[in-house]
Amino acid sequence: MLKITNIQANCGDSFLIEDTDDSRKLLLDCGFKITYQHKIKQLTSSVDFLVLTHSDEDHIHGAIPLIEDTPHRFTVGKVFVNVPSSYEVLSDSGDISIHQAITLESLLKEKELPHQSLLAGETIKISENISLEIISPTKEDLKYFIGKYKDVRRSSSPDPISKIGTIIPLETLANNNDAYKSKKSDFTNAASIAFILKYKDRNLLFLGDAHPTVVTDYLEAKGFSKEKKYTFDYIKLSHHGSITSISNKFVSMVSCSNYILSTNGGKARSLHPSRETLAKLALSVDRSDSDDIHFFFNYPIEEITARNGLLISSEEKIKHNIKLIEQCSFDII
Template sequence: MLKITNIQAKCGDSFLIEDTDNSKKLLLDCGFKLTFQYKIKQLTSSVDYLILTHSDEDHINGAIPLIEDYPHKFSVGKVFVNVPSSYEIKAESGDISILQAITLENLLKEKELSYQSLVSGETVRISKNISLEIISPSKEDLEYFIGQYKSLKDSSSPDPISKNSNIISIETLAKGKDLYKSKKSDFTNAASIAFILSYKNKKLLFLGDAHPTVITDYLEKIGISRDQKYIFDYIKLSHHGSITSISNKFISMISCSNYILSTNGGKARSLHPSRETLAKLALNVDRNGSDDINFFFNYPIEEIIARNGLLISPEERTKYNIKLIEQSSFCIK
């Protein structure tokens, strides 16, 4: 059985993925430092694989106390993270300001814990039943990120999402144009690791905070189109369901009725998920034969609504068979 735990990491990401038949564990991102202390350590004291998708603090900071506990309090097998020393490329020298990523990189070296990069086209075998097809980042996008790594002044910027008392209809939102940033202005997310997880005959898409054009470029490369869609059993949405991390083209190329979100609603000026993201998926995506479309949350939905406003109204849920579900654990056979 494949067991997936969508760990509560506030506005961050952390997933524990287990093959219970083969006793193999993959930890995907670690949220914030308190995520490790109060959530991850309560679930496990060892993992066979650790993947850190990118350098944003809500994904990587929890890995710092985890590695500090290695090897006596927490056991880690293979580590995958895209930092300069994991991927050989000439980079311009300059001041380094992605402090959490640098701290982690130095800590891995200090602990003599080996690590390596992941790029599009590679495959990672987790167990007899689980393999990962890496679909992001591309080699070119990773090289651009690493080239900027040492002169970066700010690794991320908040999405322009804020609570709005003027509710736009779900039908109008579903017709909205793309709002994602250019890859060069969003190069940290363009370098985010994303993969297709295969478990027996099941396909799950874990997008990290991946840029939508990197994903659609890969899907096109393997022959996927609006006429030949990729069928997924579950999709973990990029960047907590932000409207800046999804595209109409991506939606046209997939078939899926189950979407996983990791968020408590966000904070400050960065609130998520976007009502527009849910609307576009609910009205435009192919549901793979299902009447319902399901959005799974790892925090109470009412708390998320209180923080960032309306997601989907009761009337809209009924009209379009949309289900908002509080569920953080998934068992797939």
């Protein structure tokens, strides 16, 4: 059985993925330091693989105390992370200026933990039943990211979520144009690791904070399109369901009725998920022979809406067969 735990990481990401038949564990991202201290350690004290998708604080910060605890209080078999020491970088790529990434890389070297990069097109074997088909980042996007690492922005623009005032109808939101940024201005997310997890005959898409064009370019290169959609059992949405991390093209190329979100609603100027993201999926995506579309949250929906406003109204749920479900654990046979 494949067991997935969507760990509560506040506004961050952390997933424990287990093959219970093969006793293999993969930890995908670590959220914040408090995520490791109060959540991850309560679930496990060892993993065979640790994948850190990218350098954003809400994904990487919890990995620092985890690796500090290695090997006496926590054990890790192998780390997959795209930092300069895991990837052959041009000598003129420039200095690295993000302190957490520097700390992480130093710890990996100090602990002599084996670590390597992941690039689109590679396949990683996790267990007898699980493999990861890497779909992001491309070699070119990762090179650009490392070269521009020192210029990473300290803040991000808010998603267009209505906390008060007029609620825009789902039908209007679903027809809005794409809102994502260019890859060059959003190079941190363009370098995020994303993959298709293959378990027996199941396909699950874990998008990290991947840029939508990187994902659709990969799927398109594999022969998929709006006429020939890629069917997924579950999709973990990019960047907590942000509207800047989805595209109409992506929605047209996939078939899926189950979407996983990791968020408590966000904070300050960065609130998520976006009602517009939910609208685009609920009204436009192919539901893979299901009448309903399901959005799975790892925090109480009431808590999320208190932070960022209405997600889906009761009337909209009925009209469009939308289910908002509070569920952290998934058992897949």
